[in-house]
Amino acid sequence: METEQQQTGLDWFRAAVPYVAAHRDRTMVIAIAGEAAQAPAFPTLLRDIAQLRALGTRVVLVHGARPQIEVRLRERGLAPRYAAGLRVTDADALEAVCDAVGRLRLHIEGLLSRNLGSPGIAGARLRVASGNFVTARPLGVREGVDFQYTGEVRRVDAQGIARLLDEGQIVLVSPLGYSPTGEVFNLSGEDVATQVAAALKADKLVFLTEAGPLRDRQREMLTQLTVPAAEQLLATDSRLPEELAAHLRSAIEVCTVHDLRVHLVDRHIDGGLLIELFSRRGIGTLVSREPVERLRAATVDDVGGIFDLIQPLESEGILVRRSREHLELEIDCFQVLDADGLIIGTAALYTFPETQAAEIACLALHPEYRGGGRGDQILEHIETLARRRGHRQVFVLTTRTAQWFQERGYREGQVTELPPSRQALYNQARNSKVLVKPLG
Structure with a gap:
C-alpha cells in the first residue's frame, strides 16, 4: 500500500513538473474573499500560496473583508447599508472598515510569514509586503444614493508592486484606497484584484470562490469558457450566484482588454489552487479570450x-x-x-x-x-x-x-x-x- 501511494505521488509530481516550469517567473494575482479567512483551513490555503512563491511564481494576494467589517459594525452598534450590491460607507462605518481591514491584513501577514518559514519553504528568503498601492476616487452619488467613503480604483502603483515582486516578495493588497488628498476609501476586493491584474499585465488572475464551482444549466461543471461563452452564460442563466456572476464580469473585462487568463476555483476544495494550476485537468473554470486549446x-x-x-x-x-x-x-x-x-x-x-x-x-x-x-x-x-x-x-x-x-x-x-x-x-x-x- 505504501509503495502504491509513493508511486501515485511520484506520478503526480512528474505530471506537475511542466506546469511548475510554465508558471515560473509568471505574475499571478490571487483574490480571496473575507469568508476564506474565517475558515479553519485558511492557514493551509495560505501555505499553498506561499508554496507557489517558493516554486518561482510572482504572487500578488488581494483579500476582501466583508464579514469582518460586518462584525466591527455590530460591535459599534451600526447597521450595514447597501445599495446596488455595494456598501454605503459613512464616516462612522469607515472607522469600522479600517479597523477590520487592518486587523485582517495583519492576520494574513502573520500566517504567510509563518508559512514562509515552514519546512520545504524555509531558506527561500521569501517575504510578504503590503502598502499603499491603490489610488482611489469616490463612487459619488448614483441613482440618488450618496456612497460617501465607498470608492473605486483610480490607479494602481504597478511599478511599486513589480519592484517588490522582483525582490521575491509576496505582495498583499487590501481593499482600501487613498485619494491624492489623503482620504481613505472602502473598495471592492473584486475591483481591486481586477485592476491590479490589469495594471501589472499579469499572466493569470485567480478568484478563489465561495459559491462553489461554475456549472452550466445542466449542472455540469464548466472547465473552460471563452469570452463569448461567458457572456452568453451571464445573459441566459438566471440561477447563477451573484459572486460567480461578478467574477465572470471581471473575467470578461480583463480577458477582452488585456488578454489575461482568469481561473475560478472553489475555495472549499483542499489544495484546489494547486490542483488547478499544476494538473492537466485542473479543478476549476478557465476563462480566456481565445480557446485555450x-x-x-x-x-x-x-x-x-x-x-x-x-x-x-x-x-x-x-x-x-x-x-x-x-x-x-x-x-x-x-x-x-x-x-x-x-x-x-x-x-x-x-x-x-x-x-x-x-x-x-x-x-x-x-x-x-x-x-x-x-x-x-x-x-x-x-x-x-x-x-x-x-x-x-x-x-x-x-x-x-x-x-x-x-x-x-x-x-x-x-x-x-x-x-x-x-x-x-x-x-x-x-x-x-x-x-x-x-x-x-
Whole structure:
C-alpha cells in the first residue's frame, strides 16, 4: 500500500513538473474573499500560496473583508447599508472598515510569514509586503444614493508592486484606497484584484470562490469558457450566484482588454489552487479570450512534448518508434494540439511528390483528453491541410485503430495502392492495415 501511494505521488509530481516550469517567473494575482479567512483551513490555503512563491511564481494576494467589517459594525452598534450590491460607507462605518481591514491584513501577514518559514519553504528568503498601492476616487452619488467613503480604483502603483515582486516578495493588497488628498476609501476586493491584474499585465488572475464551482444549466461543471461563452452564460442563466456572476464580469473585462487568463476555483476544495494550476485537468473554470486549446504547426520546441506523448503508444506497439532526432528532422510534417503551452495531441502529414496522395501518421492524444472529440478535431485539421496542399486522397497505416478510421469515411485498401516510395518502406512484420479516404 505504501509503495502504491509513493508511486501515485511520484506520478503526480512528474505530471506537475511542466506546469511548475510554465508558471515560473509568471505574475499571478490571487483574490480571496473575507469568508476564506474565517475558515479553519485558511492557514493551509495560505501555505499553498506561499508554496507557489517558493516554486518561482510572482504572487500578488488581494483579500476582501466583508464579514469582518460586518462584525466591527455590530460591535459599534451600526447597521450595514447597501445599495446596488455595494456598501454605503459613512464616516462612522469607515472607522469600522479600517479597523477590520487592518486587523485582517495583519492576520494574513502573520500566517504567510509563518508559512514562509515552514519546512520545504524555509531558506527561500521569501517575504510578504503590503502598502499603499491603490489610488482611489469616490463612487459619488448614483441613482440618488450618496456612497460617501465607498470608492473605486483610480490607479494602481504597478511599478511599486513589480519592484517588490522582483525582490521575491509576496505582495498583499487590501481593499482600501487613498485619494491624492489623503482620504481613505472602502473598495471592492473584486475591483481591486481586477485592476491590479490589469495594471501589472499579469499572466493569470485567480478568484478563489465561495459559491462553489461554475456549472452550466445542466449542472455540469464548466472547465473552460471563452469570452463569448461567458457572456452568453451571464445573459441566459438566471440561477447563477451573484459572486460567480461578478467574477465572470471581471473575467470578461480583463480577458477582452488585456488578454489575461482568469481561473475560478472553489475555495472549499483542499489544495484546489494547486490542483488547478499544476494538473492537466485542473479543478476549476478557465476563462480566456481565445480557446485555450489550439491546433498549430509544430516547432522544434515541441519535440519533447511530442516525444512524451507518443512514447507510451510506441511501447504498446500502436505507433512506430521515432527517436527525438527523427522527430526533429520531420518536425515540419507535424501539427500539435496545444493546451495552454502543453502538447496534448499531435498528428503528422507526409507528402509524396510522385502522387497526389498524402499519409496521415502518428495521430496521438493524451489519455486524459480522450473522449471529447479532440481526435476528430485533429483528423479534420490534417485532412483540411492535405486538401489545401492539393492532395486528392489521404491514407493511414494502422494495426489497432482501423475501425475508428472506417467510422470516419476511410475504406480498407491494399499496399499496392500506396505511393511507390511508401510501398518500399512498408513493414511486413507489422502487417499494418491500409486505409484510404478520397478528399472532396
